[in-house]
Amino acid sequence: MTSTLRYVSTRGKAPRLGFNDTLLAGLASDGGLYVPESWPSVRHAASELPFAERAAQIIAPFVGDEIAKSDLEAMCRAAYSTFRDPHVAPLRELGDNRWLLELFHGPTLAFKDIALQLVGRLFDHVLTARGERITVVGATSGDTGSAAIDGVKNCANVSMVILYPKGRISEVQRRQMTTVQSPNVHTVAIDGSFDDCQDLVKAMFNDRAFRDQHKLAAVNSINWARVLAQVVYYFTAIEQLGAADSAPVSFSVPTGNFGNVLSGWIARRIGANVGHLIVGSNANDILTRFFETQTMSATGVVPTLSPSMDIQVSSNFERLLFEMNDRDGDATAAQLTRFRESKRLSVDASTFGRWIRPVFRGQRCSDAETLAKIAAVHRDYGVLVDPHTAVGLVATEACAEPGEPVITLATAHPAKFADAVKKATGVVPELPAHLADLFERPERTELLPNDIAAVQRFVAGAVASR
Ligand SMILES: *Cc1c(COP(=O)(O)O)cnc(C)c1O
Numbered sequence: 300m301t302s303t304l305r306y307v308s309t310r311g312k313a314p315r316l317g318f319n320d321t322l323l324a325g326l327a328s329d330g331g332l333y334v335p336e337s338w339p340s341v342r343h344a345a346s347e348l349p350f351a352e353r354a355a356q357i358i359a360p361f362v363g364d365e366i367a368k369s370d371l372e373a374m375c376r377a378a379y380s381t382f383r384d385p386h387v388a389p390l391r392e393l394g395d396n397r398w399l400l401e402l403f404h405g406p407t408l409a410f411k412d413i414a415l416q417l418v419g420r421l422f423d424h425v426l427t428a429r430g431e432r433i434t435v436v437g438a439t440s441g442d443t444g445s446a447a448i449d450g451v452k453n454c455a456n457v458s459m460v461i462l463y464p465k466g467r468i469s470e471v472q473r474r475q476m477t478t479v480q481s482p483n484v485h486t487v488a489i490d491g492s493f494d495d496c497q498d499l500v501k502a503m504f505n506d507r508a509f510r511d512q513h514k515l516a517a518v519n520s521i522n523w524a525r526v527l528a529q530v531v532y533y534f535t536a537i538e539q540l541g542a543a544d545s546a547p548v549s550f551s552v553p554t555g556n557f558g559n560v561l562s563g564w565i566a567r568r569i570g571a572n573v574g575h576l577i578v579g580s581n582a583n584d585i586l587t588r589f590f591e592t593q594t595m596s597a598t599g600v601v602p603t604l605s606p607s608m609d610i611q612v613s614s615n616f617e618r619l620l621f622e623m624n625d626r627d628g629d630a631t632a633a634q635l636t637r638f639r640e641s642k643r644l645s646v647d648a649s650t651f652g653r654w655i656r657p658v659f660r661g662q663r664c665s666d667a668e669t670l671a672k673i674a675a676v677h678r679d680y681g682v683l684v685d686p687h688t689a690v691g692l693v694a695t696e697a698c699a700e701p702g703e704p705v706i707t708l709a710t711a712h713p714a715k716f717a718d719a720v721k722k723a724t725g726v727v728p729e730l731p732a733h734l735a736d737l738f739e740r741p742e743r744t745e746l747l748p749n750d751i752a753a754v755q756r757f758v759a760g761a762v763a764s765r
Contacts, residue, residue, distance in 0.1 A: 303363025306333040306523065309621035310635075311628015318362045319425045322418075322524045323433070325517045331628065332617050333523045335361060341569045343534060343543035350387035351375040353538075354417070354531045361527055366424065374424060378416035381406050381449075383731060388413065388532040390539050393680055396704045397695065399688070400536045400550075407475050408712035408731070409607070410559065411446035413532065414525035419450030419457070421524055422516075426456035433516040434762050435459045436503055438496035441468050442607045442711070444486070445475035447518050452481040458765055460485045460758050462496040465746065471715060471730070471737065478740035485761045491749035502751045509755060513762050520558040521614050529559055533566035533573060536706050547574030549699065551707040553605065553691040554578045554586060557613035559708065564619060564658065574703065578661040579694030581605045581669070586613060590661035593651045595644040604666045604686040604719045607711070623654045662694035669693070673723035683713040683720055683728045 306321040307313075310331030316324060321333045339360040344353060355372040362371060379387045384404040391399045405412025426432060435457055437447060444461040451457045461476060465488035476486045489496050504510055504517075518525070533550065542548050550573060552560040560576055567573035580587045581603040589595045600611045617635065623646065624630040638644040646655070664672075672689040676682050684692065688709040699705045713720045713728035721727050730737060747753045 303365055304339065304361055305336045307336050307626075307628070308333060309617050309628060310632040312632070318365045322421055322425060322522070323516060325519065325522050329628075329632070331621075331632070332521050332615070334618050334621060338565075338569050341534070341571070343570070343572065344538055347535075347538050350382075350531070350535055351379040353535055354379065354528070357531050357534055358527060366421075370424060374417060374420040378420055381412075381416055383733070386539070388535060390536060390706065391682070391709075393676070393682065393692075393707075396699075396702065398536075398540070398704075398706045399682075399684070399709045400532060400706050401709045402532065403685075403709060403712040403715075405446075406449045406733070407442070407445040408715045408734070409442040409446055410529075410708065410710040411442055411525075412449065414528040415446045415450035415518065417450075417528045418518060418522065418524045419447075419452075419454055422451065422518075423454040423456050426454075431514065432456045432458070433514045434758065435516050435518055436462075436500055436758060437517060437519065438462045438493065438500045439468070439476075440464070440493040440606060440609075441472040442715075443520070445472060448476050448479050448484050448486070450518070452479050452484050454483065458483045458485075458762050460487060460761055462487045462489050462499055462754070464488075464493045464496055465490055467493065469716075469718075471717070473744075474737050474740065474742060475734075477742040477744040478737065480741075480743065483765055485757075486744045487754065487757060488744055488746045489749055489754075490746065495749045499749070499751055499754050503755060503758065506755070513758060520556045526558055526562050526565070526615065526618075529562035530566045530569070530571075533563050534571050537572050540704070540706075542704065543572055545572075546704060547572050549574040549577060549703055549705045551577035551579060551691045551695040551698070551705055553608060553687040553694075553708065553710050554580060555608035555610040555613065557586070557615040557619075559710070561615045561618055567658070575698070576659050577691075577694050577698045577705070578659060579690040580661065580663045581608050581690055582663065582665060583609050583611065584663035585611065586616075587661040587663040590655065590659055593646050593648070593655075595638070597638075597642040604669050604716070605690050607687060608690065619654070623650050660694075660698035662697040664690045664693040670719065670723040673720060677724045677726065683724065683726060684709060685711040685713045685716045686719045687711050687716075 308327035308331035310329040312329035313327035402410035691707040
C-alpha cells in the first residue's frame, strides 16, 4: 500500500490536500496556510553529501508518492546546478564559534533563489503531468520578483507577470527582472507605490471570473514548498560543520515574513541538531517586541537599509501559532480574527514558556547599528556583508551565550545592496561575473498606470501571446 503525507490548513476549514495540490494552492481556501498533518523525522546524513542529493532526501518524505523519487532528484540537481558555489550554501568562519552561511550564490543573489529555483521546476513538473497551465501574478518591492522570475523563466507551463513600483526599486533589482528575455515572463512598472502594486494583485485575485479564466497563482512566501526547500540548508550547514552529534548549533536569521526562520524551526522539529533560533529584525521590530512582552502588536512600516525585512506582520508566523494552539485550527482562526481587529495578539505564560522561550531569541537593530556592523566585519575579517546579513550578525552578538556555536544566515550578496555597503566601508562590492554586464543588457518592461482595468488587459494579452 502506498501512503502519502497530507496537508491541513492552519484555520481548520479547508480540504486536506496532497503535496502537489498544496504546491499549486498557495493559500488555503479558508485563508489559512498549509502544514503537514504530521511531522516526519529526518536524520542527519552520516557524511556530507552533494547539496542536491541531500535536498532530495530531506524533501522526499514531505512529497510522499506524488512525485517519483528520480524526478525529484533530477529537479534538485537542475535547481542547484544554477548556483555558483559547489557547496550551494557554503559556510565561512567568522571568529570563534561563529560562521556565516552564504545563501546568496544563486542566480539573483538572494537566499530566495534556494527555494524558487526548485519551486519553479516543481510547478512545471506537476503542470506538465496534469496538462495544465497557470499564470503567476505577483508584486515585488525588490528581491522576490527577480528570484521568482529566474525560477520560472524556463517553465513551459507557467506565465508570469510581476508588478513593481516605478522608480522605487534599485537599478540592480529592476535590471535583474527586466533583462530576462524569456517570452513567458513579463514585468510591469506601475505608476504608484509597492502597496498599489499589491492592491492590484489582490484585485486580480478577487475578480473570480478573471482568476479562473487565466488560472492565476502566486508564489509568495507563504507557499509551503518554499518553506520546505529552505529546511535543507539547516541540515547541510550542521553536516558541513560535522556537528550532527555535538552541542546543538544555533542559527541567527534576518527576518521579515518569518519564512526562513520557520524553516529553521521545522528543521529542529524533524531532527536537525538546531539549538536556538535568533530572530534579527530592523526597526520593524514586531517580533522582537513579541519575544520581550509575549504580545504582538502591529504598527506602521518604517523604511530601512534592509528593505526585504520592512514588514509589518510576518505572515508565516501563523504556522507556528497553529502549533502553539496544539494544532487547533478554530482557535488559530479566532486568534487571527481578533488580531486583525485589535492589532494585538497575546500568548499566555505557559504557552510562551513551552514554545517560545526554549527556542527563540530576538533582537532589533537600527540602521546605524547595521552600518557599524558592516564596517566592523570588513575591518576585522576583510569580508563585505549586505545590510540584512548585518542585522543577523548584530542579533547574534546580542543573543548568543558564551561558547554557543552560532551560524548567521547571509541572505543577500553585498553587491545587491551596494549603496549601503559603500556608505559603511567606502568599498563598492562587485557583481559576480554572470551579472557583470547587467547594465549593458537590453531591458524589456511595460509601464502602466495604477489602474486595474489596464493591468488586467495587459495580463490577458500576455497570457494570449505565449
Ligand atoms: C526575503 C528576505 C529576507 C526575509 O526573509 P523572510 O523569510 O521573509 O523572513 C531577509 N533578507 C533578504 C535579503 C531577503 O531577500
